[in-house]
Amino acid sequence: MQQTADTILDVKGLRTVFRIRSGEVTAVNSIDLTVAAGETLALVGESGSGKSVTSLSVMRLLTRNIGAIAAGSIHLKRKNGAVSNLVSLAEHEMRAIRGNDVGMVFQEPMSSLNPVYTIGDQISEPIRIHRWADRKTAMDAAVALLDSVGIPDARRRAGQYPHELSGGMRQRATIAMALACDPTLLIADEPTTALDVTIQAQILALLQKLQRERGMAMLFVTHNLGVVAEIAHRVVVMYAGRIVETGPVAEVFRNPRHPYTIGLMASMPKLGDASRMKQAGERLAAIPGVVPSLMNMPAGCAFQPRCKFAIDACRLALPPLAEVNPCHQSRCIRWQEIR
Amino acid sequence: MLARNPARSPGPIVRSLHRFLLNRTGLLGLCMIALMIAAILSYPLWWSFKPNDIDLIAMNAQPGPTHWFGTDGVGRDILARVLDGGRISLLVALTSTVISAIIGFLIGAVSALAGRFADAVTMRFVDLVMTLPPVIFLLVLASIAGTGIWPTVFVISLLSWPLLARMVRSRLLELRERDFVMAARGMGAGLPHLLFRHGLPNSIDILVVFATLQIANAILLEAGLSFLGLGIAPPAASWGNMLNAARSTAVLEQYPWQWLFPGGFLVLAVLAINFIGDGLRDAFDPRAELN
Amino acid sequence: ATLSGGFDVGPGGFQGNFNPLAATGGFTWLSVYFEPLVTYDEKLEKVVGQLASSYEVSPDQLTYTFTLADAKWHDGKPFTAKDAKFTIELAKNAKTGSVLAARLNAVSSVEAKDDKTLVIKLSAPSASLMDTLTKVMMLPEHALSQIPADQLAKNTWWSTAPIGTGPFKFSKYVTDQYVELVANTDYRGGKPALEKIINRYFANPAAAIAALRAGEIQFTYVDSNDLKAFNDNKDFRVIEGNSFVVNYLGFNHDSPIWKDVRVRQAVMYAINRDAIIQSLYGGAAKPANCAYVADQVVPKGIETYAYDPEKAKQLLKEAGWDEINGNKPITLLTYYTTPLAANVMAAVQAMLAQVGINVTPRAVDTPTYNSIVLNPTPDVAQFQMVYAGLQNGPDPGSINVGLNEKQIPPAGPNVARVRMPVLTAALDAALAETDAAKRDGRYQDVCRVMNKELPWGPLWVAKRYGVAASKLKDFVWTPAPGGGPYQAHPEKWAIAE
Amino acid sequence: MNDPLLSVRDLGKHYASRGTRLTILQAISFDIGKGEVVGLVGESGSGKTTIGRSVLRLVEPSAGRVRFDGTELTTLSSSEMRRLRPRMQYIFQDPFASLSPRMTIGEILTEGLKIQGLGTARERLERARRALEQVDLPPEAVNRYAHEFSGGQRQRIGIARALTLAPEFIVADEPVSALDVSIQAQVINLLRDLQQRLGLTMLFISHDLAVVEYICDRVIVLYLGRIMEIAPSAELYARPLHPYTRALLSAIPSPDPDAPRDRQILKGDIPSPANPPSGCVFRTRCPNALPACGETVPELREIQPGHFKACIRDDLN
Amino acid sequence: MLRYSLRRLLIGVGMLLALSVLIFAMLRLTPGDPIDAYIDPNIPMSSSDLAELRATLGLDQPLPVQYLGWLRQALTGNLGYSIKRPDQPVLGLVLSRVGPTVLLMGSAIVIAIVAGIATGVVSAVRRNSITDLSLSVFAVTGISSPPFLSALVGLYLFSVYFNWMPSGGMLTPGQEFSVTDLLHHLILPATLLAVAQTALIMRYMRASMLEVLNQDYVRTARAKGVFEFWVITKHALRNALLPVITLIGSTIGLAIGGAIFIESVFNWPGMGLLMVDAVEGRDYPVIMGSTLVIGACVIVVNLLTDLAYAVVDPRIKVG
Numbered sequence A: 001m002q003q004t005a006d007t008i009l010d011v012k013g014l015r016t017v018f019r020i021r022s023g024e025v026t027a028v029n030s031i032d033l034t035v036a037a038g039e040t041l042a043l044v045g046e047s048g049s050g051k052s053v054t055s056l057s058v059m060r061l062l063t064r065n066i067g068a069i070a071a072g073s074i075h076l077k078r079k080n081g082a083v084s085n086l087v088s089l090a091e092h093e094m095r096a097i098r099g100n101d102v103g104m105v106f107q108e109p110m111s112s113l114n115p116v117y118t119i120g121d122q123i124s125e126p127i128r129i130h131r132w133a134d135r136k137t138a139m140d141a142a143v144a145l146l147d148s149v150g151i152p153d154a155r156r157r158a159g160q161y162p163h164e165l166s167g168g169m170r171q172r173a174t175i176a177m178a179l180a181c182d183p184t185l186l187i188a189d190e191p192t193t194a195l196d197v198t199i200q201a202q203i204l205a206l207l208q209k210l211q212r213e214r215g216m217a218m219l220f221v222t223h224n225l226g227v228v229a230e231i232a233h234r235v236v237v238m239y240a241g242r243i244v245e246t247g248p249v250a251e252v253f254r255n256p257r258h259p260y261t262i263g264l265m266a267s268m269p270k271l272g273d274a275s276r277m278k279q280a281g282e283r284l285a286a287i288p289g290v291v292p293s294l295m296n297m298p299a300g301c302a303f304q305p306r307c308k309f310a311i312d313a314c315r316l317a318l319p320p321l322a323e324v325n326p327c328h329q330s331r332c333i334r335w336q337e338i339r
Numbered sequence B: 001m002l003a004r005n006p007a008r009s010p011g012p013i014v015r016s017l018h019r020f021l022l023n024r025t026g027l028l029g030l031c032m033i034a035l036m037i038a039a040i041l042s043y044p045l046w047w048s049f050k051p052n053d054i055d056l057i058a059m060n061a062q063p064g065p066t067h068w069f070g071t072d073g074v075g076r077d078i079l080a081r082v083l084d085g086g087r088i089s090l091l092v093a094l095t096s097t098v099i100s101a102i103i104g105f106l107i108g109a110v111s112a113l114a115g116r117f118a119d120a121v122t123m124r125f126v127d128l129v130m131t132l133p134p135v136i137f138l139l140v141l142a143s144i145a146g147t148g149i150w151p152t153v154f155v156i157s158l159l160s161w162p163l164l165a166r167m168v169r170s171r172l173l174e175l176r177e178r179d180f181v182m183a184a185r186g187m188g189a190g191l192p193h194l195l196f197r198h199g200l201p202n203s204i205d206i207l208v209v210f211a212t213l214q215i216a217n218a219i220l221l222e223a224g225l226s227f228l229g230l231g232i233a234p235p236a237a238s239w240g241n242m243l244n245a246a247r248s249t250a251v252l253e254q255y256p257w258q259w260l261f262p263g264g265f266l267v268l269a270v271l272a273i274n275f276i277g278d279g280l281r282d283a284f285d286p287r288a289e290l291n
Numbered sequence C: 001a002t003l004s005g006g007f008d009v010g011p012g013g014f015q016g017n018f019n020p021l022a023a024t025g026g027f028t029w030l031s032v033y034f035e036p037l038v039t040y041d042e043k044l045e046k047v048v049g050q051l052a053s054s055y056e057v058s059p060d061q062l063t064y065t066f067t068l069a070d071a072k073w074h075d076g077k078p079f080t081a082k083d084a085k086f087t088i089e090l091a092k093n094a095k096t097g098s099v100l101a102a103r104l105n106a107v108s109s110v111e112a113k114d115d116k117t118l119v120i121k122l123s124a125p126s127a128s129l130m131d132t133l134t135k136v137m138m139l140p141e142h143a144l145s146q147i148p149a150d151q152l153a154k155n156t157w158w159s160t161a162p163i164g165t166g167p168f169k170f171s172k173y174v175t176d177q178y179v180e181l182v183a184n185t186d187y188r189g190g191k192p193a194l195e196k197i198i199n200r201y202f203a204n205p206a207a208a209i210a211a212l213r214a215g216e217i218q219f220t221y222v223d224s225n226d227l228k229a230f231n232d233n234k235d236f237r238v239i240e241g242n243s244f245v246v247n248y249l250g251f252n253h254d255s256p257i258w259k260d261v262r263v264r265q266a267v268m269y270a271i272n273r274d275a276i277i278q279s280l281y282g283g284a285a286k287p288a289n290c291a292y293v294a295d296q297v298v299p300k301g302i303e304t305y306a307y308d309p310e311k312a313k314q315l316l317k318e319a320g321w322d323e324i325n326g327n328k329p330i331t332l333l334t335y336y337t338t339p340l341a342a343n344v345m346a347a348v349q350a351m352l353a354q355v356g357i358n359v360t361p362r363a364v365d366t367p368t369y370n371s372i373v374l375n376p377t378p379d380v381a382q383f384q385m386v387y388a389g390l391q392n393g394p395d396p397g398s399i400n401v402g403l404n405e406k407q408i409p410p411a412g413p414n415v416a417r418v419r420m421p422v423l424t425a426a427l428d429a430a431l432a433e434t435d436a437a438k439r440d441g442r443y444q445d446v447c448r449v450m451n452k453e454l455p456w457g458p459l460w461v462a463k464r465y466g467v468a469a470s471k472l473k474d475f476v477w478t479p480a481p482g483g484g485p486y487q488a489h490p491e492k493w494a495i496a497e
Numbered sequence D: 001m002n003d004p005l006l007s008v009r010d011l012g013k014h015y016a017s018r019g020t021r022l023t024i025l026q027a028i029s030f031d032i033g034k035g036e037v038v039g040l041v042g043e044s045g046s047g048k049t050t051i052g053r054s055v056l057r058l059v060e061p062s063a064g065r066v067r068f069d070g071t072e073l074t075t076l077s078s079s080e081m082r083r084l085r086p087r088m089q090y091i092f093q094d095p096f097a098s099l100s101p102r103m104t105i106g107e108i109l110t111e112g113l114k115i116q117g118l119g120t121a122r123e124r125l126e127r128a129r130r131a132l133e134q135v136d137l138p139p140e141a142v143n144r145y146a147h148e149f150s151g152g153q154r155q156r157i158g159i160a161r162a163l164t165l166a167p168e169f170i171v172a173d174e175p176v177s178a179l180d181v182s183i184q185a186q187v188i189n190l191l192r193d194l195q196q197r198l199g200l201t202m203l204f205i206s207h208d209l210a211v212v213e214y215i216c217d218r219v220i221v222l223y224l225g226r227i228m229e230i231a232p233s234a235e236l237y238a239r240p241l242h243p244y245t246r247a248l249l250s251a252i253p254s255p256d257p258d259a260p261r262d263r264q265i266l267k268g269d270i271p272s273p274a275n276p277p278s279g280c281v282f283r284t285r286c287p288n289a290l291p292a293c294g295e296t297v298p299e300l301r302e303i304q305p306g307h308f309k310a311c312i313r314d315d316l317n
Numbered sequence E: 001m002l003r004y005s006l007r008r009l010l011i012g013v014g015m016l017l018a019l020s021v022l023i024f025a026m027l028r029l030t031p032g033d034p035i036d037a038y039i040d041p042n043i044p045m046s047s048s049d050l051a052e053l054r055a056t057l058g059l060d061q062p063l064p065v066q067y068l069g070w071l072r073q074a075l076t077g078n079l080g081y082s083i084k085r086p087d088q089p090v091l092g093l094v095l096s097r098v099g100p101t102v103l104l105m106g107s108a109i110v111i112a113i114v115a116g117i118a119t120g121v122v123s124a125v126r127r128n129s130i131t132d133l134s135l136s137v138f139a140v141t142g143i144s145s146p147p148f149l150s151a152l153v154g155l156y157l158f159s160v161y162f163n164w165m166p167s168g169g170m171l172t173p174g175q176e177f178s179v180t181d182l183l184h185h186l187i188l189p190a191t192l193l194a195v196a197q198t199a200l201i202m203r204y205m206r207a208s209m210l211e212v213l214n215q216d217y218v219r220t221a222r223a224k225g226v227f228e229f230w231v232i233t234k235h236a237l238r239n240a241l242l243p244v245i246t247l248i249g250s251t252i253g254l255a256i257g258g259a260i261f262i263e264s265v266f267n268w269p270g271m272g273l274l275m276v277d278a279v280e281g282r283d284y285p286v287i288m289g290s291t292l293v294i295g296a297c298v299i300v301v302n303l304l305t306d307l308a309y310a311v312v313d314p315r316i317k318v319g
Ligand SMILES: Nc1ncnc2c1ncn2[C@@H]1O[C@H](COP(=O)(O)OP(=O)(O)OP(=O)(O)O)[C@@H](O)[C@H]1O
Pocket: A018, A020, A027, A045, A046, A047, A048, A049, A050, A051, A052, A053, A054, A066, A067, A223, A294, B001
């Protein structure tokens, strides 16, 4: 996709490595992403495929002595219109961006809230830091935020501790916290995975509403294809640290061009379908095997050991991202044959 | 995930050993303690002075070529006494640590796993023991037990377990709710199984920390007992009663080698044991290989 | 000027008990504000008058007449014979917690003839009466007569407002920290030179020495092995004195292993006392060959038991030691827990081991020791030998309780269970001797018997030390057993600016 | 289904917590026939795990009876219970917490046999290897530790552990919800194969209605410790009767980009068991609630043969 | 909270009762009684006096009678009179020591907490660095040095050698009370007393901090743009403190043990010193009294740590 005027985030060739005892592993390799204002980009993939590492790299929140960005650029359009390359910013400049230009929501609402401070305290913290607001103004702003994420009786809730809230409310609170300074980009790392379906529906609706109202860009990480279909405009499918397929959601889901995406779609039990399958004695179409370990990557295409379409050529070289159509790409040399 | 490892992998004990050997400070500690024990056991072969031979002419001699560590107030060779005292101190410290670890673990574990009533009774008892001032406890136990190595071990063991019992209890209360313990119960596990198959391995880190602290503590308690005229009967040397010599201002000030050497050995031993403890904790934790 | 000192660390002193009736030590301090009728002279050789200006003894040794000095209590009231009578009666009454009651048993009556004359009548002659009277500090009847005898010890008067006749007045006591006395300007011996005396309490001798060297105090007791730091220091003056305590190895005569005198002699020959005295004590002790060391009571020509391990081995062989005990460990019990004592025990053990006597020293605290040795039926296995001390002066008679067969526990403190008719006879004879001139001879007899029969293995009499700052003037102090009392003239003590 | 293997009647569970009484389960009754797989669905905190564990007496129920193959479990002594345990096993949700990190897979798999005193060490190990094969893992895994396996593999180990004792009845507590989609499908297939091959009876707990449909014969819908609806699964998905079930089904996001997106979003959160709403506990979030819902606790009524619901609004059927 | 505290205190009273029985029994099992302690073996006394003294103290009666007698008095608030210092009622004696002990222990614990937490945090944040290593060597040395030795060495260094500090006592004798004087006397013993505790707290703090630094909410704080300093001091520290608070509470008893040596070397007029004296003198009433007071303190401190826990951690509700 072209870098347009309202591109908020533009990641190019991102490579992130981890230092482990036996050397270095590449957790995320040559990732290109762009997210425009008002747009939601979904990042899907199995556990360990590098979704969180990608989002943490954008925030530059990798623990310094363990992980680091090894290559690539991350351009962010900030609130004041300036575009900075986050990779080359100094730590103190980066700190001014976190929570201010970029907000982040994490997966586990319980563990990502500090248990010993009140919700209001934690939500008002970014306002105090980035806007130099005094305690009272910041608290009022926090209450307003809680209200806007749909928490009834916000003033009282602001004085409560995380453990006194239900899971859904906690996640709303972390969303309020991420939005406190009106960021241009919201990164949500599996914000609904820990929640019940009914609550998940609430949160998804809330995020959509907030995005519409604020016009921010959203990078939404999930492993649930249903959620992707629900919320995202475009999707990036990751496998073993690389992008394997990317394109508009409707296009990719209707017409997946990578065996992994196809497998993922097929292995989801579909509501209302099961009774038929059971009667027919059909099994769920599972992808065999497991995600390869970073320390032990197969040669060539990372997915080839599990791929039923794999041919010798797949083992020889890493397939390039092939263009299915201008906005749809697949990292499979047989993309044309598979359906 | 390491799921795709070669088919045959060595057994758990070999791997614990392997993990221990990977730990550099642990190895350092092991070397230190091994050297120390080797010296302690072999010194009669290479050192001509005996720990209890007095020499009133050479008393309070400074460290020098004949007496490397100097001599004490009756002319006994400090090096020989430090090494000989090491036998007793380490023996007392290790055995009493083991015994108090056993008592503390059993009481804490039973309290956590054997139901509410047992818990209430044992915990009140532990509280009671912990409110009792140690001097009195020490004095009474010691005067009942008398002097010598085994009474000393007995006294020190009895004095040291309550804190461990508490720590083990709180760990196991948490463990009790864990799924794999639930699974064991679901397969019909009784108290002994829970205690030894689950409670023990999962308290290893607590036990190791306790043990490393307790060894230092035991040596010091032994010194305290000698101070009260109990503990290791003189003239047998122990690091504790050698340190006691520093009570005399003359020794403290003018003959510092008489307490610096046993004190130094004590600190070295404790340091080494701490290192080993850290190594052991990792060795017993299969997850440690990951990073 | 203020004098601070650690007057209580040292021989038997213990602060906290301010009641002289119950005191077994600490007289150095108590006699700064209380005074007895009579006291020892500075050299602890003879008894002289203190509150009594003079005294007379009737020829039958049964009536003692004291003429009292013109003294005033600290509150201004005159000191009279009635006060003295009151005090002695209190001391005789065990209900008051008095530790002197038994020693005053012989007193049949105390009369105040007039204000300045006191007559004490005895039921039988007592050689130790005067020694006992030195410890009876005079107490004011007008302040204490209202208090019932059994409540007296519990009264707070002792630590808040005691009144004496001495050169200094009690000012305040800060619990466990110090006692402060101020000069008694009306003192009959003249106005004291110092304004205040502070007695500081040190739980640990090392701390006292630290305070002395830091200049916070000007005087304290000092162990002989701590002297080194002071000996060549011109800021300090080391005061040396006789401890009057004989250290000995007490054989438990209830134990069969000591029956043979040759075994006991072997113990004596096996120990190199000279070496121990020279090295461990740094020469600060005198060897003892009986319970005494004072010249006048030690006869010439007694056996000196010079170090002779060969002879010891020989004697043991003759006695058949291998059958008697052989190599079995023998517990050597002691209540001395000082580093010096630990060294002595180590040396003794090593020396005895050389001749084949295997002793295991065991140092316990005083109550444990007492409960073991004073037990009427002691466990011989726990207690076969003791390393102990016994006060043998200034009155040589004090040795009697430790050796007389009649004093075997529970009757008395003859902890070694010495049952030697000759010795008992000698002691009885000495105590019954009312003729002062002949008394020394009697004690010499005791010494001879002890030297020959070895009821104990006498070792030595150590010296005691105190260190005073050099700027302290006219300071009289001597390391008397129990701290005295003796004529110290605190009113003359002064500090040079 | 005239002779159910497991029959639960009026099961109740409450906890006393700082003076307040938490009613976690109330009047739970259901049967499971031999060889049947019954699904238990409901939101987090609705008491699914508590039912699963109470049935096996891993937590002590506060009220009610549980009959297993003709034996009343709630009154058994602990040693009698222990003897019965091999016949009923539990599979845990969290594949990370349910395997002891300090035991090798071999130790984990032989633990039950050892506890029950079955076989020699060699036989037990053989059985462990067989169990590993049953769940498609290499038998060499016995010497490794749990952390060396992926989530899906661990869950297989958890299943293998339950199988070593050859149980007739298994409570599977959300066995797939911690797994990735691709792995989830593997494990569901495995569970279904095993169930059919071994004729296992199963109580399958899940919060994912799609998964439940795939594996279960009948489904129980739970809300705040009360049963809302019971129905054969084909029936339930085709014609959900209870408003709660409908809401649950509607909340599941579909990956089909063409699926209609007019979902019905429930308001608010599940209430706290400390002060449950009066009457029907669901009424506070129910789009169809009437004032009458607050008055009486609706009983579980059989609307159609085998299809029960606890809702007074028959007009919604 | 109030009700909870009251209930805990009530249990505490029961514990004290049990404690008194235990001590009473234990004391009578130790060799030697107050009279044995009273006798200087160098200056023996005749035994008839001793029997009489024993009788006046009631030591000749059967144990249960003695205990009940003591209890009856104790319940009326009268803990009897010291045997060694007969003019001092035990209650007054003990209470007069509570202040100094609390002062000494309190300052030591404050020092230990502040220093232990600070060093623990530093070594967790800079884990595996030289700082971390040297701090853990310091900790081991601190834990393994005998309290009497460090007290004596400290005394020698600072009072005699440098002459910076007074050699002991709580106040300069003969001077008016002043706070500076008190602090001057306090600082050395309090610091020395704190060494071992500091080391212990440091080790636990380090472990706990390492754990907390890996928590999600620390990452969240960083994602909000919080300054690293505040991430550590505000977000991580308070959570890391929780296990350490329990540790501090349960080592109070042990700290009293260490205080005994310091008090006797520095002649600090506290409970430790009183207790050592009483034990040496077999002063039963004082031992009973001071043990009960220490026991009561330990119970109260444990209650306070539990309450502190609830204050620091809002998840914990007491009551
Ligand atoms: N601190 C770390 N040290 C070493 N490796 C790490 C670290 N953090 C992540 N990794 C590795 O990086 C890879 C990508 O991890 P990441 O957390 O991004 O996965 P994810 O797609 O977010 O998975 P999930 O769905 O489970 O959140 C994984 O293989 C993981 O093991």
